[in-house]
Amino acid sequence: MQQVKVTARQPQAHNVISLTLSPIDQPTLPNFQAGAHIDLHLGNGLIRQYSLCHSPSSHHDYQIAVKLEQPSRGGSAWIHDQLKVGDVLTISEPKNVFHLADEAKHHVLFAGGIGITPLLSMAQALLETDASFELHYSAQSPDEAAFYQEMTSSGLQHHTQFYFNREGQCLDAHAVLAQQSQTSNLYVCGPQGYIDYVFECARTQGWEESRLHRELFHADPCANSSDNQPFELHLANTGQTFTVPAHSTVLEVLLDAGVDVPFSCEEGVCGTCITRVLAGEPDHRDHYLTPQEQASNQEFLPCCSRAKSASLTIEL
Ligand code: FES
Structure with a gap:
């Protein structure tokens, strides 16, 4: 994690602005590969992911672009309405789950x-x-x-x-x-x-x-919510059991109960909330695991995924 300063803010299209994020204490920001994204910790407490949209050969500054979502879940609206040149933000190291394939011709x-x-x-x-x-x-x-x-x-x-x-x-x-x-x-x-x-x-x-x-971008964790069924969730480490209602995510149930779960995107994209499955059959709704990883049913993203079985035990 490090702090950066917003040094430019420019309109790039209707409802889209680009932001230049510059280092504060060092001459450059960490290297990254094309396709990488960073987490932005916003002033309203939200954490959102944005792709770096410039050449990886230039890492003195980072550039991102933010579309004002309508309706916004709070991230893009805060950036468009509140964030100014000169403001300081905390960002993560670049992460890349979207690589260019070396072997491609x-x-x-x-x-x-x-x-x-x-x-x-x-x-x-x-x-x-x-x-x-x-x-x-x-x-x-x-x-x-x-x-x-x-x-x-x-x-x-x-x-x-x-x-x-x-x-x-x-x-x-x-x-x-x-x-x-x-x-x-x-x-x-x-x-x-x-x-x-x-x-x-x-x-x-x-x-x-x-x-x-x-x-x-913008996975919908409520997709197929009309098909949702409630299920029992067991936490192997603490021994707690919860009922996950049809209208709530596992993450929401855990946070409401005061369980400490790391999370970031809440959209099944970033992988921050990943945990192991110890029993039961998950209903994978994420976009982070590969089809093979989903089929193995060993891991689970509680921010969006649910259970096909009546109960699910995870390693928390
Ligand atoms: S919080 Fe990002 S995948 Fe769950």
């Missing part, structure tokens, strides 16, 4: 809306190393496409295809993926429906899971 990047942020960092890294790549960027319009001006006035423009929905331009992921070879890897970031669409197209065409990479 060609990289196909898909960005939906504000999902451009980690992909912009990847695209810049690939451009700087003369790697083979293409970027497909979908937004409602140029005014709503963050970094549009920057991208169209740099070397990225030769690698980027824009799709503006309000102008009737829609991504045809089937067509894009059908042109790729077996040595291409794909990377996608954006809303869940966008990711599902691109992955479904790839799987239909027989892409192996190892060539598919995604970063999710």
